[in-house]
Amino acid sequence: MIRPLSIALGLCAGPTQAANFYFCWLGDNGYSMTGEMTVNETALNKPIVTARDVTQFAIAGFRDGQQIGNWDLATKQAGDTWVLHFDPATNSFLTGDALPSGFSQGWNADGTAEDCGAGRFGFNSGNQAQDFCLDGVWIEESGVDPQTTFLVSPVPVDPQCRVYVPTS
Structure with a gap:
């Protein structure tokens, strides 16, 4: 009796909701990054x-x-680095080498930031720095301290990490 009721309630439940987050990162020498995740x-x-x-x-x-x-993720290829660690209690990404792997974020770039592939882009937060990979090459000059925090926002942000304020 309980099992059919559980199944019926499950079928009546609406789709699982999702939360959207927008974020921005400021690197060195004019480098920055914006992003969005659900x-x-x-x-x-x-x-x-x-x-x-x-x-x-x-x-x-x-x-x-x-x-x-x-x-x-829509264009993620087999072999692309995809490591993400986000603390929902503080709305923050783990940074630096907070994990035994040596890097806490790997978005098409591993701890060496050299594996994003020809003609492609990636980001890494590791034990030495947070930095970019572009066209399969580590962009060392983009790097900042590995513990640098990101701006995380409920609304979109621009490349200078300014929050878009809705207008009426």
Whole structure:
């Protein structure tokens, strides 16, 4: 009796909701990044949201306000680095080498930031720095301290990490 009731309630429940987050990162020498991710709402109760909990994700890299590359889950290729750790209690990404792997964020760039691929873009937060990979090359001059925090916002942000204020 309980099982049919559970199944019926499950069928009546609406689709799982999701939470959207927008973020911005300021690197060195005019480099910056904006991004957006959608997280399954049930994952927001976990201590750490990981890549498995993210249903949509996209980043765009900039130099002096001009876009230099982008990467997203929709175009993710086999072998692309995809490591993400987000603390939903503080709305913050883990940074630096907070994990035994040596890097806490790998968005088409591993701890060496040299594996994003020809003609492609990636970002890494590791034990030495947070930095970009562009066209399969580590962009060392983009790097900042590995513990640098990101701006995380409920509304979109621009490459200078300014929050878009809705107008009426």
